[in-house]
Amino acid sequence: MTGVDTHQLEQLESNARREVAEAESLPDLTAIRAGYLGKKGSLAAILRGIGELDGAERAAVGKSANITKGRIEQCVAERRAAIEAAVRKQALGAQALDTSLPGVEDPPLGRLHPITRVFRDMVEFFSSMGFAIEEGPEVETQYNNFEALNIPEVHPARDEQDTFYVDGGNVLRTHTSNVQIRTMTGRTPPFRFIAPGRVYRHDLSPRHSPMFHQIEGFMVDEQVSFGDLKGLLMAFGRHLMGDDIELRFRANDFPFTEPSAELDYVCLLCEKQGCAVCSGSGWMEWGGCGMIHPRVLENCGIDSERYQGFAFGMGVDRTALLRYGIPHIRLLFEGDLRVLGRI
Ligand code: PHE
Numbered sequence: 001m002t003g004v005d006t007h008q009l010e011q012l013e014s015n016a017r018r019e020v021a022e023a024e025s026l027p028d029l030t031a032i033r034a035g036y037l038g039k040k041g042s043l044a045a046i047l048r049g050i051g052e053l054d055g056a057e058r059a060a061v062g063k064s065a066n067i068t069k070g071r072i073e074q075c076v077a078e079r080r081a082a083i084e085a086a087v088r089k090q091a092l093g094a095q096a097l098d099t100s101l102p103g104v105e106d107p108p109l110g111r112l113h114p115i116t117r118v119f120r121d122m123v124e125f126f127s128s129m130g131f132a133i134e135e136g137p138e139v140e141t142q143y144n145n146f147e148a149l150n151i152p153e154v155h156p157a158r159d160e161q162d163t164f165y166v167d168g169g170n171v172l173r174t175h176t177s178n179v180q181i182r183t184m185t186g187r188t189p190p191f192r193f194i195a196p197g198r199v200y201r202h203d204l205s206p207r208h209s210p211m212f213h214q215i216e217g218f219m220v221d222e223q224v225s226f227g228d229l230k231g232l233l234m235a236f237g238r239h240l241m242g243d244d245i246e247l248r249f250r251a252n253d254f255p256f257t258e259p260s261a262e263l264d265y266v267c268l269l270c271e272k273q274g275c276a277v278c279s280g281s282g283w284m285e286w287g288g289c290g291m292i293h294p295r296v297l298e299n300c301g302i303d304s305e306r307y308q309g310f311a312f313g314m315g316v317d318r319t320a321l322l323r324y325g326i327p328h329i330r331l332l333f334e335g336d337l338r339v340l341g342r343i
Contacts, residue, residue, distance in 0.1 A: 008046060023079055029083060118316050146158065180296065190221035194215055194217045195217075206329060207277050221307065226290075241268070246265070250262045255293065262288050266284075275327075285318075289311065320332060
């Protein structure tokens with residue numbers, strides 16, 4: 001016997017299996033495989049001895065050696081696959097995304113437009129005083145925008161509110177006062193309403209834009225006075241601009257109110273010094289107001305002997321200019337984040 005027998009092969013195979021099973025990395029595995037199956041490996045060494053065997057024995061041992069080799073190759077291949085899978089899993093684990101982690105940079109936050117913020121604040125004030133909200137159309141009949149408000153066609157007030165005319169003889173409403181007519185017609189006092197919305201005039205300056213926003217308000221009852229109106233608007237101005245805001249009433253004329261007044265804010269952009277936005281006056285016209293003209297009440301079917309009311313229409317955009325220190329009304333509508341992002 002030359003020392004080559006099947007026992008040796010079995011021993012070799014079991015050693016190989018153990019070492020292969022313990023291999024931790026591909027280079028280790030390659031080295032182990034070479035140690036058993038390579039040209040200078042243990043199996044080759046065993047096979048070198050079979051030349052001394054006789055024919056039948058040689059064939060039998062050769063066959064067993066081949067089977068052993070095949071089984072070790074198989075075992076190596078399985079271990080290689082397992083190591084490769086482990087390596088891949090580790091790599092994936094290292095780059096796995098935790099979608100619950102916060103981003104590296106905070107995404108820029110959107111915010112409410114200054115006009116929206118002022119509107120909300122205004123609506124909140126009047127809601128707390130029991131005013132209900134009404135809306136009217138921006139394309140309006142001349143009757144609702146003018147005639148019913150005691151502005152006949154020849155009236156100079158039509159020129160003051162330079163009007164956009166649209167098809168069919170309608171207009172883009174020049175003020176929210178159209179809602180007075182729509183809301184009061186067919187209703188019996190007492191009532192109080194506000195009407196926030198867009199209005200249009202052919203006008204352009206640091207404080208005028210062809211489209212701007214107003215909030216209309218009106219209240220009708222049996223005992224409503226100019227004093228009520230004044231107190232309400234003073235409280236409104238302070239609510240929006242703080243208790244220290246300086247406000248002034250100026251006598252004025254509107255065809256739909258009598259008596260009428262204009263309410264001004266002190267210009268906070270220049271601290272009363274005079275600037276381009278307030279045309280050097282130190283004051284900013286905020287809106288008009290007055291006791292509703294009896295003819296307007298009658299136009300809406302309300303008994304003007306029994307009921308009186310007040311009405312006002314305040315500028316929203318100008319409030320935003322003063323409140324946020326924006327020096328030109330156009331900046332409110334350009335969507336420039338340098339302006340909007342500051343507020
Ligand atoms: N409608 C007037 C304007 O736009 C404002 C106003 C409303 C005045 C209600 C008096 C009463 O200028």
